[in-house]
Amino acid sequence: MDYMKFTGDTLANEISSLVKSYEGYKAMGLSLNMARGKPSPEQLDLSMGMLDCLTSKDVLNASDGTDCRNYGGFDGIPECKEIFAKLLGVETDDVFVGGNSSLNMMFDTISTFMTSPLYEDTEPWLNVQNRKFLCPVPGYDRHFGITGYFGFKMIPVPMNEDGPDMNIVERLVAEDDTIKGIWCVPKYSNPTGITYSDDVVRRFAALRPAAKDFRIMWDNAYCVHDVTDTPDNLLNLMDECKKYGNEDLPIMFCSTSKISFSGSGVAALATDKHNMKVLRGKYNYQTIGYDKVNMLRHVKFFGGYEGLLDHMKKHKAILKPKFETVLSKLESELSGLGIASWTRPNGGYFVSVNVYNGTAKRVVELCKNAGVTLTNAGATFPYGDPDDSNIRIAPSFPSVEELSLAMDIFCVCVRLAAAERLV
Amino acid sequence: MDYMKFTGDTLANEISSLVKSYEGYKAMGLSLNMARGKPSPEQLDLSMGMLDCLTSKDVLNASDGTDCRNYGGFDGIPECKEIFAKLLGVETDDVFVGGNSSLNMMFDTISTFMTSPLYEDTEPWLNVQNRKFLCPVPGYDRHFGITGYFGFKMIPVPMNEDGPDMNIVERLVAEDDTIKGIWCVPKYSNPTGITYSDDVVRRFAALRPAAKDFRIMWDNAYCVHDVTDTPDNLLNLMDECKKYGNEDLPIMFCSTSKISFSGSGVAALATDKHNMKVLRGKYNYQTIGYDKVNMLRHVKFFGGYEGLLDHMKKHKAILKPKFETVLSKLESELSGLGIASWTRPNGGYFVSVNVYNGTAKRVVELCKNAGVTLTNAGATFPYGDPDDSNIRIAPSFPSVEELSLAMDIFCVCVRLAAAERLV
Numbered sequence: 001m002d003y004m005k006f007t008g009d010t011l012a013n014e015i016s017s018l019v020k021s022y023e024g025y026k027a028m029g030l031s032l033n034m035a036r037g038k039p040s041p042e043q044l045d046l047s048m049g050m051l052d053c054l055t056s057k058d059v060l061n062a063s064d065g066t067d068c069r070n071y072g073g074f075d076g077i078p079e080c081k082e083i084f085a086k087l088l089g090v091e092t093d094d095v096f097v098g099g100n101s102s103l104n105m106m107f108d109t110i111s112t113f114m115t116s117p118l119y120e121d122t123e124p125w126l127n128v129q130n131r132k133f134l135c136p137v138p139g140y141d142r143h144f145g146i147t148g149y150f151g152f153k154m155i156p157v158p159m160n161e162d163g164p165d166m167n168i169v170e171r172l173v174a175e176d177d178t179i180k181g182i183w184c185v186p187k188y189s190n191p192t193g194i195t196y197s198d199d200v201v202r203r204f205a206a207l208r209p210a211a212k213d214f215r216i217m218w219d220n221a222y223c224v225h226d227v228t229d230t231p232d233n234l235l236n237l238m239d240e241c242k243k244y245g246n247e248d249l250p251i252m253f254c255s256t257s258k259i260s261f262s263g264s265g266v267a268a269l270a271t272d273k274h275n276m277k278v279l280r281g282k283y284n285y286q287t288i289g290y291d292k293v294n295m296l297r298h299v300k301f302f303g304g305y306e307g308l309l310d311h312m313k314k315h316k317a318i319l320k321p322k323f324e325t326v327l328s329k330l331e332s333e334l335s336g337l338g339i340a341s342w343t344r345p346n347g348g349y350f351v352s353v354n355v356y357n358g359t360a361k362r363v364v365e366l367c368k369n370a371g372v373t374l375t376n377a378g379a380t381f382p383y384g385d386p387d388d389s390n391i392r393i394a395p396s397f398p399s400v401e402e403l404s405l406a407m408d409i410f411c412v413c414v415r416l417a418a419a420e421r422l423v
Numbered sequence: 424m425d426y427m428k429f430t431g432d433t434l435a436n437e438i439s440s441l442v443k444s445y446e447g448y449k450a451m452g453l454s455l456n457m458a459r460g461k462p463s464p465e466q467l468d469l470s471m472g473m474l475d476c477l478t479s480k481d482v483l484n485a486s487d488g489t490d491c492r493n494y495g496g497f498d499g500i501p502e503c504k505e506i507f508a509k510l511l512g513v514e515t516d517d518v519f520v521g522g523n524s525s526l527n528m529m530f531d532t533i534s535t536f537m538t539s540p541l542y543e544d545t546e547p548w549l550n551v552q553n554r555k556f557l558c559p560v561p562g563y564d565r566h567f568g569i570t571g572y573f574g575f576k577m578i579p580v581p582m583n584e585d586g587p588d589m590n591i592v593e594r595l596v597a598e599d600d601t602i603k604g605i606w607c608v609p610k611y612s613n614p615t616g617i618t619y620s621d622d623v624v625r626r627f628a629a630l631r632p633a634a635k636d637f638r639i640m641w642d643n644a645y646c647v648h649d650v651t652d653t654p655d656n657l658l659n660l661m662d663e664c665k666k667y668g669n670e671d672l673p674i675m676f677c678s679t680s681k682i683s684f685s686g687s688g689v690a691a692l693a694t695d696k697h698n699m700k701v702l703r704g705k706y707n708y709q710t711i712g713y714d715k716v717n718m719l720r721h722v723k724f725f726g727g728y729e730g731l732l733d734h735m736k737k738h739k740a741i742l743k744p745k746f747e748t749v750l751s752k753l754e755s756e757l758s759g760l761g762i763a764s765w766t767r768p769n770g771g772y773f774v775s776v777n778v779y780n781g782t783a784k785r786v787v788e789l790c791k792n793a794g795v796t797l798t799n800a801g802a803t804f805p806y807g808d809p810d811d812s813n814i815r816i817a818p819s820f821p822s823v824e825e826l827s828l829a830m831d832i833f834c835v836c837v838r839l840a841a842a843e844r845l846v
Contacts, residue, residue: 038493055475068686107709111538124549126537142708264714264715288526288565288686290523293684
């Protein structure tokens with residue numbers, strides 16, 4: 001049943017049959033959402049104990065004696081820094097704990113370098129004409145939003161199954177000193193779900209950029225976010241960088257947004273002493289310190305890094321059947337048709353589907369009209385998807401039953417859009 | 424006993440007597456801190472109920488149905504915006520609720536304008552050569568820190584008893600379009616504790632700056648922070664600005680840092696639709712939304728604006744005797760000597776003392792050596808105090824007993840430093 005081999009007649013029959021299914025779904029008046037990587041209420045319920053673990057009976061002091069209720073604690077309380085150091089695979093001293101969002105910390109990092117040069121002999125990025133940023137595609141729309149806001153020309157770099165195409169990355173950064181950085185989600189990448197191979201991580205660590213102030217924005221959002229029993233392993237970029245004297249290249253980010261409460265988690269960054277000096281030089285005027293009571297709440301609720309890992313098993317138990325539902329629907333409804341391919345991630349928050357070229361927007365539109373909201377087609381590319389093919393599916397928020405129905409509709413839409421196109 | 428009328432002999436006797444007192448205090452090996460405007464543990468205890476008002480039994484939805492645990496709620500939950508609208512005297516729609524710190528929001532605001540022009544025909548401030556900012560003095564060191572970090576030349580403007588010297592402000596902003604803003608703490612100013620008069624507020628509202636993108640940074644940090652039973656009243660700047668078509672001039676800030684927990688409060692800004700569009704245009708890439716569980720916690724604990732005002736009465740009950748202790752010590756130990764003057768604020772967190780010219784650093788040093796920490800002399804001026812006279816006293820953190828002792832030592836140091844100078 002390869003669509004490419006359909007004749008005019010069989011194609012017409014297929015369309016007529018698909019339209020009938022589609023209209024049936026449409027008549028159901030559904031409202032299902034697979035657009036954003038939001039935890040489900042069931043996942044958020046896992047952390048409700050956070051509201052009970054600190055009470056008015058407790059003394060709210062950090063391990064170093066800091067009163068968490070008062071000002072101070074510039075870079076975070078020690079026990080919280082320790083957890084993030086383990087999450088990111090760095091020394092505790094290399095961690096800065098921020099507010100409720102790693103995205104906010106990434107924005108602030110780029111913002112810092114826009115006005116404060118990274119070295120005495122480099123320029124603030126605002127003064128760099130034709131400044132550019134590398135954007136592996138498909139990638140995370142909110143990353144592209146930040147560099148777009150700050151006026152970078154964004155250069156798409158194809159993602160392979162083991163990470164960004166490093167031949168292209170190496171060539172581009174070596175020849176153009178107006179390329180100031182690259183966005184990476186190295187583990188369970190958004191949206192493809194792949195994890196960078198050891199070879200890719202080593203090639204990142206060994207980069208020789210023309211720009212002395214080129215930086216790797218290493219957004220390790222899904223560092224402990226497995227959804228199968230065969231998790232991926234990510235090589236430690238900082239350790240590799242040290243082997244090449246490149247420890248000033250990466251700035252690493254993560255948060256508890258998809259571990260505890262998404263809007264009320266704790267975020268952190270880690271980087272080498274040079275970058276940290278520049279960033280602390282800014283934080284010194286930006287903040288007296290972030291929310292230490294919330295840091296303490298997290299430490300107390302998880303009881304440390306091991307407890308946090310145990311907590312992630314509960315998330316996995318909820319997410320695993322959802323990912324399985326998406327993948328089994330794709331398999332049963334779309335495999336062998338020659339019109340779609342997809343990834344099978346071991347973790348993260350997304351499944352990336354490439355539908356028949358030129359039909360992604362149409363699929364999203366068809367789904368929307370049948371009550372199924374998807375991320376806008378093209379959002380995973382800085383300036384839209386030239387092939388109009390990539391769609392990001394976020395299985396986390398709906399229930400398994402909703403997902404199952406939403407995926408039935410999605411698959412009908414993928415087939416219908418392809419058939420329409422082939423007519 | 425006017426020091427100015429002392430002869431050589433009486434001065435020598437005075438010094439000898441003061442040194443004896445001073446050495447006595449020094450021998451006590453004290454450690455007292457009047458440096459920063461930090462709430463005392465007793466004040467923080469007032470808000471411990473915040474840790475009990477949301478539990479795992481509660482549904483954490485905002486009034487508009489938003490699940491506060493999840494992503495979203497870009498500009499804050501409605502019921503929290505309402506409280507801030509009342510605190511700042513603006514419409515709820517003009518409020519943006521941020522993270523845990525208004526200082527952070529002020530930094531981010533200046534940071535935004537450094538790279539994003541306020542109007543199509545103005546420049547990002549980074550590109551303005553010789554950019555300048557007006558700094559009423561004595562003022563708040565952390566304000567000066569922000570504009571210093573961003574490379575502004577800071578122009579001190581003398582503070583009078585009714586606010587900044589508006590003759591100077593009006594003249595400077597009218598003649599120099601590289602002056603981009605002014606820092607103001609309009610109520611219970613840091614450190615003098617004075618409140619801007621109606622006339623001063625009206626003159627701010629009527630400013631005609633040469634720079635189209637001149638902005639008033641209106642840090643209303645102490646808007647409900649009375650310490651006496653005769654509170655000051657601040658005219659509503661936004662209402663006045665509207666009368667002059669100047670509603671794009673002010674950006675107003677406040678927070679609950681000195682209402683609930685200092686490190687774990689909620690902050691907000693308010694401004695007109697034009698500035699808000701620029702700022703939201705930035706926030707749109709900087710955040711998905713700040714900590715809504717903490718916003719909900721605050722709303723539930725205070726029960727609304729009126730409840731928050733009631734809560735402030737408890738703070739006042741703790742702070743009032745502390746301010747009285749400071750003032751009565753100054754009165755009994757320093758009045759009539761001709762070597763010191765001070766303010767008698769009705770609110771805020773500071774008493775500002777002008778000691779004998781050329782001795783502020785010496786007083787701070789003497790105090791330090793006797794175990795009493797004060798804010799560094801000169802910190803209340805962007806480039807140091809030309810008269811070496813102003814010292815900021817923060818009475819909030821120590822107990823009344825500690826304060827009493829610390830003020831005894833302070834007064835001896837003020838007299839000793841003056842006497843040394845007069846020899």
